Amino acid sequence: MTQLALVIDLNVCVGCHACVTNCKEWNTSGPAGPMVDQNPYDKNPTGTFFNRVQTFEVGEFPNTETVHFPKSCLHCEDPPCVPVCPTGASYKRKEDGIVLVDYDKCIGCKYCSWACPYGAREFDEAQKIMKKCTLCVDRIYDKSMTEEERRPACVRACPTSARLFGDIHDPESEVSRAIREAGGYPLMPEWGTSPANHYLPRRKIKLRIRHDEIERADNPLKIDGLLPKPDKAEPALDDVTSW
Amino acid sequence: MKPAFSVIFLTTLIGAGQGLFLALFTAESYAAFGLLSPQPTSFYALGSACALLFLAGGLVASFFHLGRPERAWRAAAQWRTSWLSREVIVLPAFMGTVFLYGAAHGLGVNPALARLPSGAPINLTAVLGAAGTLLAFALYVCTGMVYACLRFLREWHTPLTVINYILLGGASGFAFAALFSAWALPGLTRFYAGWALAIAFIAMVGRVAALVRNARLKPKSTLQSALGIKHPRIVQKAQGAMGGSFNTREFFHGQPDALLSMVKWFFLAFAFIVPMALLSVATVSEAPAPSLTAAFIIQFAGLLAERWFFFAQASHPQNLYYQSVA
Numbered sequence: 001m002t003q004l005a006l007v008i009d010l011n012v013c014v015g016c017h018a019c020v021t022n023c024k025e026w027n028t029s030g031p032a033g034p035m036v037d038q039n040p041y042d043k044n045p046t047g048t049f050f051n052r053v054q055t056f057e058v059g060e061f062p063n064t065e066t067v068h069f070p071k072s073c074l075h076c077e078d079p080p081c082v083p084v085c086p087t088g089a090s091y092k093r094k095e096d097g098i099v100l101v102d103y104d105k106c107i108g109c110k111y112c113s114w115a116c117p118y119g120a121r122e123f124d125e126a127q128k129i130m131k132k133c134t135l136c137v138d139r140i141y142d143k144s145m146t147e148e149e150r151r152p153a154c155v156r157a158c159p160t161s162a163r164l165f166g167d168i169h170d171p172e173s174e175v176s177r178a179i180r181e182a183g184g185y186p187l188m189p190e191w192g193t194s195p196a197n198h199y200l201p202r203r204k205i206k207l208r209i210r211h212d213e214i215e216r217a218d219n220p221l222k223i224d225g226l227l228p229k230p231d232k233a234e235p236a237l238d239d240v241t242s243w
Numbered sequence: 244m245k246p247a248f249s250v251i252f253l254t255t256l257i258g259a260g261q262g263l264f265l266a267l268f269t270a271e272s273y274a275a276f277g278l279l280s281p282q283p284t285s286f287y288a289l290g291s292a293c294a295l296l297f298l299a300g301g302l303v304a305s306f307f308h309l310g311r312p313e314r315a316w317r318a319a320a321q322w323r324t325s326w327l328s329r330e331v332i333v334l335p336a337f338m339g340t341v342f343l344y345g346a347a348h349g350l351g352v353n354p355a356l357a358r359l360p361s362g363a364p365i366n367l368t369a370v371l372g373a374a375g376t377l378l379a380f381a382l383y384v385c386t387g388m389v390y391a392c393l394r395f396l397r398e399w400h401t402p403l404t405v406i407n408y409i410l411l412g413g414a415s416g417f418a419f420a421a422l423f424s425a426w427a428l429p430g431l432t433r434f435y436a437g438w439a440l441a442i443a444f445i446a447m448v449g450r451v452a453a454l455v456r457n458a459r460l461k462p463k464s465t466l467q468s469a470l471g472i473k474h475p476r477i478v479q480k481a482q483g484a485m486g487g488s489f490n491t492r493e494f495f496h497g498q499p500d501a502l503l504s505m506v507k508w509f510f511l512a513f514a515f516i517v518p519m520a521l522l523s524v525a526t527v528s529e530a531p532a533p534s535l536t537a538a539f540i541i542q543f544a545g546l547l548a549e550r551w552f553f554f555a556q557a558s559h560p561q562n563l564y565y566q567s568v569a
Binding site: 015020039043044045046047048049052053054055056057058059060066067069071080082083084085086087088089105106107108109110111113114115116117118119121122123125127128129185186187188189190191199201202 | 244308309310311312314315317318319320321324325326327328331389392393394395396463464468469470471472474476477478479480481482483484485486487488489490493494559560561562564565
């Protein structure tokens with residue numbers, strides 16, 4: 001069984017909102033109709049988005065870290081939003097695990113959004129139906145595109161490759177390996193929703209270089225016990241600081 | 244959560260309608276077993292019409308909650324998994340039964356369908372009334388479970404939610420039955436006022452139990468589990484939208500805590516204490532109609548406040564992602 005998902009690397013995300021912009025551009029132009037905004041050029045602009053990037057500051061000044069946190073539907077393996085839908089408009093695809101809304105069946109009762117602990121669903125105030133991330137289902141199977149292009153719009157847009165896309169049930173996929181090897185974790189595991197999307201934590205990356213590694217190990221003069229000439233601290237005429 | 248007035252009116256109105264029907268059939272059952280003198284059929288017919296008015300009012304209110312009301316018929320599809328879908332099926336079924344019950348009484352069509360071993364007849368209205376009673380309780384359970392089944396809305400995820408929907412609707416319905424009988428059939432007024440008083444008292448116990456439970460709840464989700472970052476101090480700097488979003492509108496009631504606390508005391512007084520006092524007066528009074536009218540209206544206002552509080556008090560875990568609003 002396939003379960004497509006995103007893996008988002010919080011260590012790499014720089015909070016540029018390119019994923020948000022490209023998601024909106026792709027999904028507002030599609031056959032499913034626009035994702036309408038209210039007051040787009042006015043005070044308090046608002047509208048429907050499938051993906052948002054939030055920013056958090058972790059720690060106490062001066063020891064703080066800024067964490068940019070992209071947030072979209074997690075395509076739970078046990079999605080609580082699906083069984084509560086009275087019309088069956090909300091469903092999870094068997095073949096690839098994507099949770100979708102059938103816009104033609106949705107009655108706009110918003111019950112599914114109450115049933116999602118992550119707040120991943122957004123009500124479209126113009127079309128009066130519930131919308132959510134589709135994992136670009138109209139893109140990833142489009143044979144008219146090259147294989148490189150058959151990935152979600154947000155993944156394509158990310159300049160730092162903070163977003164990975166693939167099948168988390170395939171243990172050898174890029175996403176499975178990332179989850180396994182970089183400590184990928186789900187959000188709010190306490191509710192047992194088994195989110196398919198995972199997040200990779202912040203990592204402290206340190207380059208450990210020993211002192212002997214920055215000096216020429218094959219310097220015969222040092223082996224003989226003589227100090228390098230001229231001394232490393234002294235200015236040299238060329239690039240050779242010690243011989 | 245942001246309380247939606249459509250849902251507040253839906254749940255309070257159908258609750259009263261169900262309670263009123265239960266009240267009517269209670270009197271008929273008492274009469275069938277000779278515990279009350281038989282009532283004229285017009286009383287039941289007119290009472291059923293009142294119950295239908297409440298139910299229809301609730302049904303109309305519910306349509307205002309839908310973004311696409313023209314597709315409402317689709318909501319009956321997922322009865323296997325969705326309590327909302329079950330509610331959508333049971334409500335019209337119950338209304339139909341109430342209509343048939345009222346019509347059978349109104350038209351005087353009430354043949355004995357079977358006989359008990361003792362020889363007592365089982366009439367058509369008894370069968371319809373029993374079916375209606377089952378459906379009324381099924382509808383209470385559906386309405387309550389719509390909220391109680393959402394496990395991460397922990398203020399709702401308790402059997403008390405369903406119990407209180409039954410008790411609050413029942414109290415309101417019996418209070419209306421007392422008021423209705425004061426005009427239509429004064430002989431039953433004391434009977435209904437007593438019932439309404441008892442149910443209102445049990446409802447108060449149930450609601451206070453829910454309040455006490457909810458006051459002791461500790462949140463299961465934290466900002467740490469929502470982000471997966473294990474640091475005690477996390478401050479939100481941006482929430483991904485400048486002018487708010489569906490997430491900041493739908494899940495916050497936007498009122499100060501002081502108002503919430505005021506509404507709580509208001510509904511405790513108006514849904515329970517004051518109506519109970521007025522119902523007590525009515526049970527001993529020679530002319531109970533004014534105090535019963537006041538009791539029903541005040542209690543209904545209290546129940547509207549109760550339902551508003553019920554929604555406002557529920558805190559959705561998604562609010563963790565919107566700290567600046569929360």
